[in-house]
Every structure is written in C-alpha cells, then in structure tokens.
Amino acid sequence: MRFGAHVSISGHIHLAVDRAAAVGCECLQIFVGNPRQWRRIEYAEADVALFRQKRARAKLDPLVAHGVYLINLASPDDEFYARSVASLIAGVEGIHRLGGLGVITHIGSRMGRSWPEAAARVVAAVRVALESTEGAMIILENAAGAGGAIGSSFEELAALLEALDRHRRVGVCLDTAHLFATGFDIRTAEGVAATLRAFDRTVGLKHLVAFHLNDSKSALGSHLDRHENIGRGQVGLAGFRALIHHRAARRVAGFIETPGIDRRGADRRNLDALKRLRRLGPPGKRAGKRP
Numbered sequence: 001m002r003f004g005a006h007v008s009i010s011g012h013i014h015l016a017v018d019r020a021a022a023v024g025c026e027c028l029q030i031f032v033g034n035p036r037q038w039r040r041i042e043y044a045e046a047d048v049a050l051f052r053q054k055r056a057r058a059k060l061d062p063l064v065a066h067g068v069y070l071i072n073l074a075s076p077d078d079e080f081y082a083r084s085v086a087s088l089i090a091g092v093e094g095i096h097r098l099g100g101l102g103v104i105t106h107i108g109s110r111m112g113r114s115w116p117e118a119a120a121r122v123v124a125a126v127r128v129a130l131e132s133t134e135g136a137m138i139i140l141e142n143a144a145g146a147g148g149a150i151g152s153s154f155e156e157l158a159a160l161l162e163a164l165d166r167h168r169r170v171g172v173c174l175d176t177a178h179l180f181a182t183g184f185d186i187r188t189a190e191g192v193a194a195t196l197r198a199f200d201r202t203v204g205l206k207h208l209v210a211f212h213l214n215d216s217k218s219a220l221g222s223h224l225d226r227h228e229n230i231g232r233g234q235v236g237l238a239g240f241r242a243l244i245h246h247r248a249a250r251r252v253a254g255f256i257e258t259p260g261i262d263r264r265g266a267d268r269r270n271l272d273a274l275k276r277l278r279r280l281g282p283p284g285k286r287a288g289k290r291p
Helices: 015-022 045-058 078-097 115-132 154-163 176-181 189-202 236-245 268-280
Strands: 003-006 027-030 063-066 102-106 137-141 170-175 208-212 253-256
Touching: 003 268, 015 027, 015 045, 027 253, 063 078, 078 102, 078 115, 078 137, 102 208, 115 137, 115 154, 137 154, 137 208, 154 170, 154 189, 170 176, 176 208, 176 236, 189 236, 236 268, 253 268
Parallel strands: 003 027, 003 253, 027 063, 063 102, 102 137, 137 170, 170 208, 208 253
Antiparallel strands: none
C-alpha cells in the first residue's frame, strides 16, 4: 500500500506537491477549492502545468481530491441539491485537469426522507455529474452513521453502485475511523479480514479504490466521526498493520486525515508510523514501540 496525506493547497495549488514531498507522501489528496464554500476556483494554466510537473517529479500517485464538505447529494432542498451537484461536477473537472484519479465525496444525509427517496436523489445527482464530465472518477466515501448519513452500511453503498449500473467511473473509499464508528471491529487481523469479506460480498473489492487511514477517538459502534493519530486511538497499531498487509488492501492507496502529533494536520510522524508497520510485514511479529 502507498501512503499519502491530505495536504493544503494554500497560496498556489502547486505548493501542495512541495508540502506532500516534505512529509514523505507517496500519493496525495487535496481540495480543488475551499471545502466550506460553494465558490468554484479556476486555476491559471501555468499553476496547473507546474502542479503536474512537480507531481510527476515527486512520483505522487494516485492523486485524488476531496469534495466540498457542504455537499448533500440527497438534499430535499432543490437549491441546495443543485449546488451540491454543481460542486461535485466542479470537483471532477478540477481533478481531471490536474491529472488525478477522482474526487472522494461524502454522499450526504437523508434529512428525514426514506431510503428509496434519498437513494434516488443520490443516483440522479451522480448520473448528472458523470454525464457532465469525463476522465476522473466519483469516489463515494463510507459514513460514520450519525444523523441519517448515507453510506454507513455496505448494503447502502452496494445499492447505489447497482443503481448506477456499477459505472466504471464510480468507486468507493473506506475511511477506517468511519468503519470503526459503524461497528466494524478492525483492531485485529481477524476483524480486518471479516470486514473486507463483508465488503466483497456486498459492494465488491474491485470497486474499492482508496482508503482514508485515520485512527478513531470514538468507541466501536459509537457512530461518532472523531479522527485520531495513527496508533493513538481505538483502532491501534495492530489494526492498521493487519489492514495494510491484507492482500485485498495492498493494491489500494491510503491517505491520512489525522489531526497531527502537534495538532496541525497530517504530518511525517503519522506517515512514518504506517511505513514502519509496512516494513514489519504481516501480523505475527511484535509491532514495536508506539510511534
């Protein structure tokens, strides 16, 4: 498994590559705009060209974007729904222009609607985004499950993919903190194996294109989305060691969204913790000291 981080694009977008290289990233996740605003940002051609040149030299692959946090692809409010779809389209277009794999997006919340109503809304939104763009993928992220969040179960993710005819440009990102919050006990090799078997039975491992590697402050099954640094939370080093060496996960890139040891965001120490676990090999040997 290749390890990367969500890195700031502050200043100029190409500076994200410098920041990623400085902390030891092997792949990269960014925003392509302000994550808390609808406003679309158009980057100068020179900035895009420099980003692509720097990324090629740094060998950061894959590259993904994270969608705007405001997005709710199931919103019953027509104006909010339209803005969500437009934001998703902008994200796909932006990451395609940068040469990336796709946009990882939170799906949204039912907001009191039934599952069939909410699912139909999501499917329609994703179809419009697919038809309006080319190249880059739309990558649906599993949810922690609070507040009617869509995608907290593998069955919901599978139903959405099935309704989208398992489109080649639609994939899934699994967030480890969200998995733990929804009751998947990934603290052991047995738990990791059972979780990925369940995912394969329902969604299908061929649709898994990314991991968000985050430890969890919250308890198993709490439905609370609280990220912690690698090995410092409830999942622990043993769980991450088992996951990154599982045969079904080794081909998939993992991006950290951890708070950072100094609470300033993703950092080298979290990536180094994962790299040490990778060097140790599969479970069976002592994991060593806490990173």
